[in-house]
Amino acid sequence: MSTIFSKIINREIPADIVYEDDLVTAFRDINPQASTHILIVPNKEIPTVNDVSAEDEQRLGRLFVVAKKIAEQEGIAENGYRLLINCGKHANQEVFHLHMHILGGRPLGPILSRP
Numbered sequence: 423m424s425t426i427f428s429k430i431i432n433r434e435i436p437a438d439i440v441y442e443d444d445l446v447t448a449f450r451d452i453n454p455q456a457s458t459h460i461l462i463v464p465n466k467e468i469p470t471v472n473d474v475s476a477e478d479e480q481r482l483g484r485l486f487v488v489a490k491k492i493a494e495q496e497g498i499a500e501n502g503y504r505l506l507i508n509c510g511k512h513a514n515q516e517v518f519h520l521h522m523h524i525l526g527g528r529p530l531g532p533i534l535s536r537p
């Protein structure tokens with residue numbers, strides 16, 4: 423079963439795609455938590471960071487290269503932004519296709535708050 427993100431990458435369901443290349447695809451989050459909230463996803467399905475292997479180094483490195491490019495495009499590079507990757511239950515990971523969030527456009531506050 424392919425993930426919802428694979429369906430976006432394969433154009434089976436719509437999304438606001440802002441960047442794509444041979445290794446990664448980036449699209450706007452459907453439920454944005456900041457004025458810029460974009461997900462950068464390896465085209466290969468890797469469920470979580472726990473499933474990463476050495477063979478993935480190039481595609482995962484590409485996430486950072488593309489994050490920098492998108493931050494510039496979105497005009498958030500100078501003021502700063504947050505890159506976030508959730509892994510598993512305690513991090514509330516919802517979609518089991520590894521992805522990097524890029525969040526910006528407002529002060530984001532401390533990274534963690536106690537419930």
Ligand code: 5GP
Nearest residue numbers: 426437449450451452453508514515516517
């Ligand atoms: P996670 O909690 O797994 O790190 O984040 C999953 C993110 O995917 C959430 O921010 C959620 O809003 C976003 N998301 C879930 N389903 C879809 C979808 O179908 N399209 C888009 N564009 N984003 C989605």
